[in-house]
Amino acid sequence: MSQSTEPVIQIRNLSKIYRDFWGRKKVEAVKSLSLDVKPGEIFGLLGPNGSGKTTTMKMLLGLLFPSSGDIKVLGKPAHDVEKNERIGYLPEESYLYRFLNAEETLDFYGRLFKMSPQQRRQRRDELIEMVGIKHARKRQLKEYSKGMTRRIGLAQALINDPELVLLDEPTSGLDPLGTRDMKDLISRVREQGKTVVMCSHLLADVQDVCDRIAILYNGELKVLGDVSELLKEQEETELLTSKLSPEALKDVQAVLDKHKVKLHKAGQPSSSLEELFLRTVQTSKERPGRRIVQEDLKSGTGVS
Amino acid sequence: MSFDAPNFDFLMSLGIFALVMLGFFVLVIGLSMLGSFMTYGTGGFGVVMQNFQRALIDFFSISPKRIGAIADLTIKESIRKKTLLVFVIFAILFMFAGWFIGGTTDRPDLQVRVLVSFVLKTISWLVLIVIPLLACWGLPTDIKIRSLHTVITKPVRRNEVYLGRLLGYSAVGTGVLAIMGLVGYIWIVRQTPTAAQKELISRVPVYGLMNFTDRFGREGTGINVGYEWDFRSYIEGGTKSKTIYLFDGLSSDSLKSNYSARKAKYDKALQANAESAPPEPGVLNLEYNFEAFRAYKGTLDKRLSARLILVNPDDEKVRVPLPVFEVKEFSRFNEEKLIAVPEEITYRDEESQQLKTANLFTDIMPKGNLKVEVECLDPGQYLGMARPDLFIRMPDKYFATSYFKSIFGIWLQLTLMIMLAVTASCFVKGPVATLLTFSLVLVGMTPLSTMMFQMLQGQIEGGGPAEAIYRMWAHMNPSVEIQAGAFSYFLKIIDGIALGFLAVAFFIVPGFVNFRMVEYTANGFDVPWMSSLLPAIAITLGYVIPCLVIGYCSLTLREMEAK
Numbered sequence: 001m002s003q004s005t006e007p008v009i010q011i012r013n014l015s016k017i018y019r020d021f022w023g024r025k026k027v028e029a030v031k032s033l034s035l036d037v038k039p040g041e042i043f044g045l046l047g048p049n050g051s052g053k054t055t056t057m058k059m060l061l062g063l064l065f066p067s068s069g070d071i072k073v074l075g076k077p078a079h080d081v082e083k084n085e086r087i088g089y090l091p092e093e094s095y096l097y098r099f100l101n102a103e104e105t106l107d108f109y110g111r112l113f114k115m116s117p118q119q120r121r122q123r124r125d126e127l128i129e130m131v132g133i134k135h136a137r138k139r140q141l142k143e144y145s146k147g148m149t150r151r152i153g154l155a156q157a158l159i160n161d162p163e164l165v166l167l168d169e170p171t172s173g174l175d176p177l178g179t180r181d182m183k184d185l186i187s188r189v190r191e192q193g194k195t196v197v198m199c200s201h202l203l204a205d206v207q208d209v210c211d212r213i214a215i216l217y218n219g220e221l222k223v224l225g226d227v228s229e230l231l232k233e234q235e236e237t238e239l240l241t242s243k244l245s246p247e248a249l250k251d252v253q254a255v256l257d258k259h260k261v262k263l264h265k266a267g268q269p270s271s272s273l274e275e276l277f278l279r280t281v282q283t284s285k286e287r288p289g290r291r292i293v294q295e296d297l298k299s300g301t302g303v304s
Numbered sequence: 305m306s307f308d309a310p311n312f313d314f315l316m317s318l319g320i321f322a323l324v325m326l327g328f329f330v331l332v333i334g335l336s337m338l339g340s341f342m343t344y345g346t347g348g349f350g351v352v353m354q355n356f357q358r359a360l361i362d363f364f365s366i367s368p369k370r371i372g373a374i375a376d377l378t379i380k381e382s383i384r385k386k387t388l389l390v391f392v393i394f395a396i397l398f399m400f401a402g403w404f405i406g407g408t409t410d411r412p413d414l415q416v417r418v419l420v421s422f423v424l425k426t427i428s429w430l431v432l433i434v435i436p437l438l439a440c441w442g443l444p445t446d447i448k449i450r451s452l453h454t455v456i457t458k459p460v461r462r463n464e465v466y467l468g469r470l471l472g473y474s475a476v477g478t479g480v481l482a483i484m485g486l487v488g489y490i491w492i493v494r495q496t497p498t499a500a501q502k503e504l505i506s507r508v509p510v511y512g513l514m515n516f517t518d519r520f521g522r523e524g525t526g527i528n529v530g531y532e533w534d535f536r537s538y539i540e541g542g543t544k545s546k547t548i549y550l551f552d553g554l555s556s557d558s559l560k561s562n563y564s565a566r567k568a569k570y571d572k573a574l575q576a577n578a579e580s581a582p583p584e585p586g587v588l589n590l591e592y593n594f595e596a597f598r599a600y601k602g603t604l605d606k607r608l609s610a611r612l613i614l615v616n617p618d619d620e621k622v623r624v625p626l627p628v629f630e631v632k633e634f635s636r637f638n639e640e641k642l643i644a645v646p647e648e649i650t651y652r653d654e655e656s657q658q659l660k661t662a663n664l665f666t667d668i669m670p671k672g673n674l675k676v677e678v679e680c681l682d683p684g685q686y687l688g689m690a691r692p693d694l695f696i697r698m699p700d701k702y703f704a705t706s707y708f709k710s711i712f713g714i715w716l717q718l719t720l721m722i723m724l725a726v727t728a729s730c731f732v733k734g735p736v737a738t739l740l741t742f743s744l745v746l747v748g749m750t751p752l753s754t755m756m757f758q759m760l761q762g763q764i765e766g767g768g769p770a771e772a773i774y775r776m777w778a779h780m781n782p783s784v785e786i787q788a789g790a791f792s793y794f795l796k797i798i799d800g801i802a803l804g805f806l807a808v809a810f811f812i813v814p815g816f817v818n819f820r821m822v823e824y825t826a827n828g829f830d831v832p833w834m835s836s837l838l839p840a841i842a843i844t845l846g847y848v849i850p851c852l853v854i855g856y857c858s859l860t861l862r863e864m865e866a867k
Contacts, residue, residue, distance in 0.1 A: 061457045063864045079358075081459050089457040095450035097377065099384040111373035112458040156454070 006075065007036035008164050008195045009060060014069035016055050016219075029055040031219040032069070037197055037212075039163075042190050044210035044227075045199035052219040053199035054092060057168055060197075061089055074164060085113065088162035092169045094153030098142035102133055102152050105141060106159055113160045127155035130188075132181065147178040154185060165189055167198040171205045177281055183209050207231070236264070243268070309835040314842065321846050324811055328850060332857075359856070362461045370460055371468045378472020382438055387476065390434045394484055397426055398491055413828070416503040419495055420707070420826040423488040428714050428822070431484065432745075435477040435718060439725035440741055441734040442469055448733075453864050462859035466726065466852065473722045478715065485711040489704065506706030506830040507591070509695035512551035512676070519543035529597045529686050536595055536690045541608065542683025549676040549694050550617060556665045559587055560647075562699045586644025588664055589697040590676065593641060594631050595688035602685065607631055609681040612643060614668050617675040622667045624651045628681060642697065701830050709831035713821035716844045720814055721745060723844075727851040731858035748816035756810045760803060768799025815843055 016030040030052040037043045045053040058064040059071060062078045076083040096105055103124055110120035128137050131151035141149060150173065157165060170186065171179040179202075186209050189196055200206050206213060207227060215223040223230065244252065249266060256263050333352070340348030382388075405418050443465075446452040455465065496504055516537060518524035521544035526537025539545040566585040596608045607630040616622040626649075632640050647664050662668055676694065680687035724744055728737035747753060758764050766772050766782035774795060775782060786792045818839045824831045831837060 063453055063457070065863055081362075081461055084457060084459040087457065089454070091450070091454060093450070095454045097381070097451050099381060100377075104380070108373055108377055109454075109458060111376075112370050112455065112460055114367060114369045160458075 005039065007072075008039050008074060009035075009037035009197065010070070010072040011035050011056070011060075012070045014056070014059065014071060015067045016052070016059060016064060017067040029219050030059070030216075033216075033219075033221050035214055035221065035224055037195060039195050040190070040193055041211040042186065042196040042198065042209050044206040044213040045197065045216065046201065046203065046206055046213055047199075047216035048201060050218075051216040053216055054168055056216070057166055057197070057199055060166065061087070085160065086163045088157035088160060088165045090150075090153050090157040090165070090167045090170055092172065094149045094156075096141055096149070096153065096156065099140060101140050102128060102137045102155075105152060106155060109156045109159045115160075123159060123161070127158055130158075131155045131185065146173045147175060150174055150178065150182065154182070158189070163194055165194055165196045167196060169200050169202075170198055171200065171202055179205065309832070311834040312839040312842065314838065317839075317842055325849065332853070359860070362463055362856070362860075365461065366464060366467070367461075370464045371471060374455075374460075374465060374468020375472035375475060378442065378469055379475055381442070382473070382476045385438075387434065387438060388480070390430055390480060391483070394426070394430055394487075398487070401426075402495055413500070413503050415500045416496055416828070417826045419492050421822060423492055424707075424710050424714070424822040424825060427481065427484045427488055427711070428717075431477060431481050431714065431718055432721060435473060435480065436721040436725045436741055437738060438476070439469070439473040439722045440729050440737040442473070443726065443729040444732075444734040444737065447864065450864075456864065463852065463856040465859060466730065466855040470723060470726045473726065474719055477718045477722060481711065481715055481718065485708065485714075489707055492707070503828060504703040505828050506701045506703055506825070507828055508698040508701060508830045509591070509692070510551060510554070510698055511692055511695050512549040512674075514689075514691045515548045515550070517544060517546045517548065519545045521546075527686065529599075529688070536688035536693070538597055538686040538688040539678070539680055541680035541685040541687065545680070547678040547689055547694075549678070551674045551676070551696060552672060554669060554672045554674060554696070558698060559696075563587060566699065583640075583642055584644055587647045588645040588674075590643045590645065591641055591695055591697045592631075592643070592678075592689075593693045594633070594678075595693075596631050596633050597686040597688055599684050599686060602682065607633070608685050608687060610687055611679045611681055613677040613679070614645070614649075614664075615675040615677060616668050616670070617673045618671055620675075622662055623654060624649055624662050624668060625654060626651075631687065703825075706825040706828075706830045709837060710821040710825040713819050713831065713837070713840055716840045717816065717819040720816075720819075720844045720847055723847055723851045724814070727855045727858075730855040731862070744813055745816055748813045753810070753813060753815065753817060756806055756813075760807055760810060767795065768802045770795045770798035770802065814847060815839075818843055 012034050014030055014033040015028065017028050018026045020026050029050075033052075033056060045056060047053045055064060059066050060073055060078055061084075062081075066078070071078040074083050074086050097108070100108060106124040106127060107120050110123060115123065128134050131154055133148055133151050133155075136144065136148060141152065144152065150170070154167075154170070157167070167186070171182050174182055183205060186196055186198070190209075198206070198210070210227050212226050213223070213230070214221055253263060253266075333356075336352050336355075337348065340352045342348070344351050401422060405422055443452070446455075452465070456462070493504065516524045516526040516539065519540050524545075526547070527540060527545070529538045537547075539547055563585065570584055590612065594610065598608075609628050610631050611628045612626045614624040614626065626643060626645065629643065645664060648661055649664060649668075650659060650661050652658070653660050668674065674696075678687070678689065678694065721741060725737060725741045728740045732740065747756075755764070759768070766775060767786075771786065774780070774786070780786070786795070818836070821831045821836055821840075824836065
């Protein structure tokens, strides 16, 4: 793994213009984009549909040619095939060969990295286990659900144990459970010291996993920085305590009044719908065949 | 079809290939420079050089492992997309074909010809349509569903994608063809009636040069009897009119090869059944296929008589007339048209009328050259022949030799078609690639290529396209000259340009006519190396480099995700 502080990706004044058959300009998808991605971070490219994030990612991979500007990925130009030895890519839709099964898929991509049969077998088993499709390893991909296809897609992206993982809309089309698993997988990839670049328009997902983000709009870079810094509310303070009695709450209010601090909101926090959903699934697994009541959800464990 | 095709001039072909390749590369580099200059200005030269360097690196960094992986994927894809259903069609055809083509004729040679033609043509049609179709659609589908995009985000070079696909489809085609070829061979052997089994051979002919003398013995061109002129010429019976065949490069070793085995086989057949035994083999075997033309009815139940005279061409002193024979025009067996000559020949000398003995190798052809004179002995009747109508039949080879050479010919054609299909599919979509590939095959396989050649040679009256349009408009016969002047000069310039393009097209279109080997096998001949197999191999190999370059450039220069 590279321990260098040299940016993993360097983009300078990158532009991409799509032209028609006659060379006339159709749309300028990316306009003078410059940014760096540091080693070991999870970097999010955000933006609404058509903002140029997927185009940027495809230029990083050499699938599209820049109209102008420079790209360096792992110190090499984007068109250099050798850089791909150290890259893993999960496309927006998992564009895989649907007539192969999971084992054959991973074996095929492993062969493209000139891995030995033994290495391929070992890596294949590890990844199938990791992405949780062990039960379907012999089934052809055409029989896979969307979530399973995304999982095998992620597995193929990691087959070469890459230093840099590019994920295009990694959670798109996944149910909340799958989304949670995918986010966990991304965090595990980061824990292994790899750099991850993901683009998504699902902001909650990005917020959960990304260290830094860039927001693109209409092909232009609008915001770039650390997620925690960008989201920090400088003028507010948040306290989270165990349940307070009405008397205790009155005391807290008195203290705040004494310090002339305004209380914006006080009450019992509600959990998010995602958390409720995950807890329900977890409880159903633990106690199958029973209608779930609120008490079960309160005592439900094991949901992170 | 002539079985006497001229030998392939390998060196000359190599020279033309080198010139065409040079022109091709100059054109590619020139166009690249121009395009790059227009896009990048003076920096364009550097861009072209960078890309050229990248291409060189890509070609020298090819990984057989990655190519193998893509080829393997292609094979799996073909199998799982039910390509092997072609075997079902094959099986159905062969299960019922015997009902329709068995016993269609009493002539064993024709029976064998029908069976062999059916098998080889069925295999050709099935394999040469199904596999190239797959190849035409493989890459475009891969690009459309974007599975190729995932592949090229791995360390895979575009030429590896091209070669992997090419090898994969070739492997599928080879497997299918091998199985069909083997089944076809067994089917032919089992379907051939016992009486026709001896026609399952591959004859090895040696052809000579042909000359004629007229009725006074002077050098001539043969007679046109108004019956068949383009192919055969005729000699007049009962005169000094002769056809003279000159053979060279013969050796006693090659003629005697396998002779004792052939003789032993004959003796065994004679002992078993004297009536059905083949004719006694000679050291020198001459086979003829002369055509009789009767100027008058004569005796209807008697065939024309003819005679061969063997002459030592080096000194013309030894002239050995062989026994007179009847010309069996419509013989059922090739053996009946065979004239076997022993090593020691006893003959009556024409001048002294004494019986003499001559040794074939020491007296008649000491230097490996042989002259054979053909005479028709019936006055007023005519005997027609062409160059391939008399040949020295060298020891026969097994039928399987010729049959599997034909299968190899189909394989070469298949490989070339796959190469064209994969190349086309690199830059156009499936339907267009299919159209392009099969158009090239049709033009290269049909008389269109001959017509193109004749036009280039100026052998077709009526000029080029511009002149032809003018003639149609003016209702002018092609044989009428257009009045000389500025207009005719203008037409010639336009036609000159069009013919230039035609010449380029003629050299680009593969000569698929050279892959026709089925007729040799069906007619009981061995497929010759120099005039059939070698040109087919050379043509197939000749397209490897241009196809690879075009395929690589198409895949490298295109944006996979272009909108």
